[in-house]
Amino acid sequence: MQKTPQANRLHIAILGRRNAGKSSLINALTNQDLTVVSEVAGTTTDPVYKSMELLPLGPVTMIDTAGIDDRGELGKLRVKKTKEVLGRTDLAIIVIDPQQGIEKAERELLEELRERDIPVVGAVNKIDQTEEDKIELLSEELGIQLQPVSATKRINIEDLKKEIVFNAPSEFEEPHIIGDLIKPQQTVVLVVPVDMAAPKGRLILPQVQTLRDVLDNDAQALIVKERELKGALEELKSDPEIVVTDSQAFMDVDADVPARIPLTGFSVLFARYKGDLEIYTRGIKGIDNLNPGDKILIAEACTHHRTPDDIGKVKIPRWLRQLVGGKLNFEHVSGREFPDQLDSYDLIVHCGGCMANRKEILYRLKKADSLNIPIVNYGMLIAHVHGILDRALEPFPLAQMIWEE
Ligand SMILES: Nc1nc2c(ncn2[C@@H]2O[C@H](COP(=O)(O)OP(=O)(O)O)[C@@H](O)[C@H]2O)c(=O)[nH]1
Ligand code: SF4
Ligand SMILES: [Mg+2]
16 A cells, blocks of 8 residues: 555545544544644644545545634645645545534635535534534535534544545546557567666656556566667567657657657656646647747646756756747746746646646646646657657647647
8 A cells, every 4th residue: 555656546635624623533534543633723734644545445645634714823824735735635525513613714615626626525523522403504504415423432434434435536547658559468668768867776756657557558668778779679579569768868769769660758648647638738839939028837746856957947948948039037836836826927837747646737737728828748848849749749649639730
């Protein structure tokens, strides 16, 4: 269970006001006593992530949040951090404290969850000290059926688990990385540069996950550095089904892979797996409409170690400046921060999102797309500025069609 990458799990957020019993409820659900349970309202502001096995869903991540009420000194910060959680939430549990009742905070939260298409499970906690009529009344007030529970007395916890399983989104099944492009016994060649930017002693997550998807589909993979690619292709008895390369090596690899062999990038595979290839392809067209002085948001989903020639901080700004032939204004965000207001940006460039869950990236993508703000990811941008997107999109007919329109 610990081996499933964090980003691929169903994310369940526990939301509600301070002292509703959110942390106690997570303890009850996970059968542990690790989270901070406190009688003082608002102990923490940062969301806490915990893993558990929830059959039949498998490994899930529970997100314990601080509170949706903005009272107190840290109130605004707490609400902001809790709202940020919604971007990565696949299912939300709203916890109501019968003593506190239902107010604006709960109604607004429910509305926001509905806007974001996040399935909701409602729970009334502390029923060990609540009258039954009160529970029915609260359900009516909020307009959703609330599951009565007691976190500390562990009453109806199994029923709540059933509600969670029942309401878990069915589209949680993620799309293929490469499995739909290959058949059993076929060969895939993966090109993995081992340079300064590569972590010591291991492969990075997108490479490992692609490899795993090849194996899951009963196919085989040959992994080479870009320098060994040409020789390796010549050694193979027949052409591989597809070659996948790290985007930064795309140009060299492009020259070494004969035109008859399909070639794409890990970043294109992950643009599809983690986001939406069609939205990104539309976004790429927006790059060509940039003008000097335009404002560009560069967003990275994690705070990874940065090299001197960092792709987000140095390379992409340089390429874009060269492309428009003038100055551009760049803003950078990383990790869980992503601006609420996107209107002022002319382009958003997002990282591959390997450490983020699909829901969060999709939310960012759809938000930008609905405002007609072009959004692209690193790999597709790199492919485009190097003039090789035509080739990288060939294995994906729909995206290719949008691109050629
Ligand atoms: N009587 C009763 N008290 C509870 C129950 N669940 C939580 N509490 C208490 O409510 C207080 C707040 O709980 P906590 O889990 O820290 O709430 P949070 O702020 O929402 O995370 C603590 O004193 C808990 O012991 C319950 O089911 N019954
Ligand atoms: S692609 Fe994004 S999430 Fe993955 S390591 Fe880079 S910055 Fe982090
Ligand atoms: Mg708590």
